Amino acid sequence: MKFKKPESLYDRNTHYCPGCGHGIVHRIIGEVIDELGIREETIGTAPVGCAVLLYDYFNFDVIECAHGRPPAVATAMKRIHPDKIVFTYQGDGDLAAIGTAEMIHAANRGENFTTIFVNNAIYGMTGGQMAPTTLVGQRTTTTQKGRDLIKQGPPLKVCELLSSLDGVAYLERVAVSTAKDSMKAKKAIKKAFQNQIDGKGYSLVEVLSMCPTDWKLSPAQAVGFVNDEMKKVFKPGVYKDTDVK
Amino acid sequence: MCQAAIEAGCRFFAGYPITPQNEVPEYMSSHLPEAGGIFIQAESELAAINMIFGASAAGVRCMTSSSSPGVSLKQEGISYIAAAELPCVIANMQRGGPGLGNIRASQGDYFQAVKGGGHGDYRIIVLAPSTLPEIYELTMAAFDYADHYRNPVLILGDGILGQMAEPIELKPYKPVVELPEKDYILDGCKGREPRIVKTLLLRPAEALVEFNEYLKVKYARIESELKLCEQYLTEDAELVVAAYGITARIAIDAIDAAREKGLKVGLIRPITLWPFPNEAFKEVVGRAKKFLVVEMSNGQFVDDVKLAIDCSRPVEFLGTGGGWYPTPEKIFEKIEAVYK
Amino acid sequence: MLNKHTKIIVAGFGGQGVVLAGNILARSAVMEDKHVTGMVSYGAEMRGGTANSTVIISDSKIASPFVVTPDVAIILNQPSLDRFEPLIVKNGLAVINTSLVSQSGSRDDIERVNIEASDIANSLGNKRTANIVILGAFIKKTNLLKPESVISAIEELFSSKKPALVEVNIKAFNAGLDGVK
Numbered sequence: 001m002k003f004k005k006p007e008s009l010y011d012r013n014t015h016y017c018p019g020c021g022h023g024i025v026h027r028i029i030g031e032v033i034d035e036l037g038i039r040e041e042t043i044g045t046a047p048v049g050c051a052v053l054l055y056d057y058f059n060f061d062v063i064e065c066a067h068g069r070p071p072a073v074a075t076a077m078k079r080i081h082p083d084k085i086v087f088t089y090q091g092d093g094d095l096a097a098i099g100t101a102e103m104i105h106a107a108n109r110g111e112n113f114t115t116i117f118v119n120n121a122i123y124g125m126t127g128g129q130m131a132p133t134t135l136v137g138q139r140t141t142t143t144q145k146g147r148d149l150i151k152q153g154p155p156l157k158v159c160e161l162l163s164s165l166d167g168v169a170y171l172e173r174v175a176v177s178t179a180k181d182s183m184k185a186k187k188a189i190k191k192a193f194q195n196q197i198d199g200k201g202y203s204l205v206e207v208l209s210m211c212p213t214d215w216k217l218s219p220a221q222a223v224g225f226v227n228d229e230m231k232k233v234f235k236p237g238v239y240k241d242t243d244v245k
Numbered sequence: 246m247c248q249a250a251i252e253a254g255c256r257f258f259a260g261y262p263i264t265p266q267n268e269v270p271e272y273m274s275s276h277l278p279e280a281g282g283i284f285i286q287a288e289s290e291l292a293a294i295n296m297i298f299g300a301s302a303a304g305v306r307c308m309t310s311s312s313s314p315g316v317s318l319k320q321e322g323i324s325y326i327a328a329a330e331l332p333c334v335i336a337n338m339q340r341g342g343p344g345l346g347n348i349r350a351s352q353g354d355y356f357q358a359v360k361g362g363g364h365g366d367y368r369i370i371v372l373a374p375s376t377l378p379e380i381y382e383l384t385m386a387a388f389d390y391a392d393h394y395r396n397p398v399l400i401l402g403d404g405i406l407g408q409m410a411e412p413i414e415l416k417p418y419k420p421v422v423e424l425p426e427k428d429y430i431l432d433g434c435k436g437r438e439p440r441i442v443k444t445l446l447l448r449p450a451e452a453l454v455e456f457n458e459y460l461k462v463k464y465a466r467i468e469s470e471l472k473l474c475e476q477y478l479t480e481d482a483e484l485v486v487a488a489y490g491i492t493a494r495i496a497i498d499a500i501d502a503a504r505e506k507g508l509k510v511g512l513i514r515p516i517t518l519w520p521f522p523n524e525a526f527k528e529v530v531g532r533a534k535k536f537l538v539v540e541m542s543n544g545q546f547v548d549d550v551k552l553a554i555d556c557s558r559p560v561e562f563l564g565t566g567g568g569w570y571p572t573p574e575k576i577f578e579k580i581e582a583v584y585k
Numbered sequence: 586m587l588n589k590h591t592k593i594i595v596a597g598f599g600g601q602g603v604v605l606a607g608n609i610l611a612r613s614a615v616m617e618d619k620h621v622t623g624m625v626s627y628g629a630e631m632r633g634g635t636a637n638s639t640v641i642i643s644d645s646k647i648a649s650p651f652v653v654t655p656d657v658a659i660i661l662n663q664p665s666l667d668r669f670e671p672l673i674v675k676n677g678l679a680v681i682n683t684s685l686v687s688q689s690g691s692r693d694d695i696e697r698v699n700i701e702a703s704d705i706a707n708s709l710g711n712k713r714t715a716n717i718v719i720l721g722a723f724i725k726k727t728n729l730l731k732p733e734s735v736i737s738a739i740e741e742l743f744s745s746k747k748p749a750l751v752e753v754n755i756k757a758f759n760a761g762l763d764g765v766k
Binding site for chain 1: 256257259283285287288289291292293295296297298299300302303304305307321322325431432433434435436439440441442443444445
Binding site for chain 2: 608611615621622623624625648649650651653
């Protein structure tokens with residue numbers, strides 16, 4: 001375990017709640033970008049949601065986008081600067097609700113950028129409303145009796161959905177709920193960036209992450225929720241990899 | 246418009262098909278790549294305008310075009326682009342509305358274009374050409390104004406201008422205003438501090454207040470510097486017709502006919518709709534007894550004319566909604582009726 | 586001829602080449618350094634509906650590009666005659682493709698030039714050139730533009746996309762010129 005701060009991250013306290021997964025995901029991205037030596041070539045996008053302020057923590061160029069639109073913004077960025085490294089960092093509301101069209105079409109065009117999709121099954125910043133990825137039975141402020149399969153439908157599975165698109169190069173679902181998961185997550189995220197460097201096309205890593213505050217759980221219970229509940233519905237694994245024939 | 250855009254260095258275009266402006270993306274799809282640029286047919290108007298957001302932040306001259314219902318969808322992005330102070334050019338070849346309306350020409354989007362359209366306290370520069378040669382010139386200038394003021398510029402045309410033919414004398418591009426160095430471009434932070442393009446100003450609480458104060462000053466500066474307007478036979482006009490875009494052209498035929506009958510009628514044609522050329526109206530208000538506003542809507546532009554003259558003269562109105570245009574004969578009849 | 590601008594409408598079925606005919610007129614006028622505007626109106630259908638193309642040619646600046654009451658109507662089929670003949674200005678001109686127009690109109694205050702444009706086009710081996718034949722008749726009657734300008738415009742418009750059609754269209758144009766006494 002390394003404890004040296006990656007150069008790609010500023011030495012600052014974040015605004016994230018205790019037990020939130022965003023800090024871990026930031027740390028992993030920072031390490032990966034350092035290890036690939038691409039910090040000065042990187043342009044990140046900030047989503048609307050809890051991670052909107054990620055530019056306060058990342059030490060490289062960032063553009064903050066309208067809700068759900070990072071894939072459109074990143075498409076233009078990457079086409080104009082094909083030699084730079086462009087990634088979108090998106091939450092479940094951003095990527096899988098209001099920005100579904102942008103995400104699917106950027107993926108289907110095979111845009112050569114990387115998406116880190118943080119799935120915590122809830123709208124965090126707005127105060128815990130139902131997300132497209134909220135589990136059936138999960139209580140939120142807009143599904144107070146739990147998500148109802150008939151009324152609200154089942155959770156949207158992004159990796160499964162995108163796996164049918166020919167334009168996509170790489171899809172993997174990981175988690176950051178345990179140290180072992182986080183190591184796997186780092187490996188996946190590194191591959192997703194390496195794919196872009198190698199010009200392989202669209203890569204997305206879905207990261208199952210904790211939101212103890214809006215789940216109304218302790219940080220330890222939140223880890224349990226990811227491991228015991230979320231992983232059952234959102235099965236970790238590689239959903240597509242054009243490297244594997 | 247497309248040739249002018251490419252000539253002016255536009256190297257990125259994103260758009261979504263909508264009649265009556267399909268000729269624009271069709272032309273761009275083949276000619277822009279030939280000029281080394283990038284054309285993307287976006288999956289939606291939202292995606293198109295957000296691609297423009299990204300392209301502008303990436304540092305290239307960029308443009309999108311649409312028609313009324315499509316421009317409504319773009320308003321989200323336009324607000325963000327204005328807030329991020331990024332330059333871009335947007336064309337709206339207006340069609341009949343509201344709703345899906347029809348595909349005939351209209352000027353029903355005046356309020357949307359001039360008074361805001363999207364959320365928040367922002368302004369965009371609005372140019373209203375009335376001929377194809379003017380579209381050519383103003384399109385080039387639009388990129389310059391956008392860069393000079395770091396602000397979106399809207400070219401407000403209509404379905405007629407979008408589909409008519411007129412000879413254009415091609416001129417080489419020459420900037421009409423000073424072009425500042427682009428010190429905001431995101432292209433990786435090699436050799437410099439990281440840059441951020443953002444529009445969220447949560448902390449401290451005063452940050453957004455200060456930014457809006459700053460914008461107010463910026464917009465006041467644009468208002469004091471950029472006002473374009475054409476006057477026709479206003480020196481002795483007792484009745485001043487006010488019209489913009491294609492409607493002004495039609496009005497000229499009616500004014501010529503009125504002059505032949507000895508009626509002292511002139512025309513003020515704003516070319517910038519924001520900033521609105523108030524001064525031109527103030528200048529003629531001493532001589533003019535009356536104004537007549539002609540527009541292809543039920544009455545939007547007319548409000549700004551009344552404001553420009555502080556309602557100090559009667560303002561008559563001839564409007565045609567629903568994608569229909571006023572004929573010279575109709576305007577002439579109205580001129581005769583109100584001229585006393 | 587009739588007033589300071591000459592307002593022309595070319596009308597026919599979609600697919601008869603009315604837009605192309607309007608284009609050729611506009612290009613020819615540009616070559617002669619005249620002022621020109623052109624507009625197109627389609628029916629709802631892409632093919633087979635009525636289509637018309639309007640052109641204004643002038644020695645002075647053109648304000649309104651609309652043609653409400655044409656000085657000249659170039660008519661390629663019956664529905665177009667029915668629709669546009671009543672709008673022609675007094676002492677105006679109708680150039681009529683009599684191959685496809687059987688009932689001549691009711692106006693007695695306009696001039697008419699009749700030409701069997703479609704039959705002539707057929708005899709040249711390309712029935713799609715009726716639009717060009719009728720242009721020839723129009724030019725011969727009015728001398729509004731020089732035949733050389735029209736031929737250059739035909740060469741310019743066809744050579745980029747369909748160079749094989751330049752020759753037959755020039756033949757069609759000349760046949761139209763010859764078709765009017």
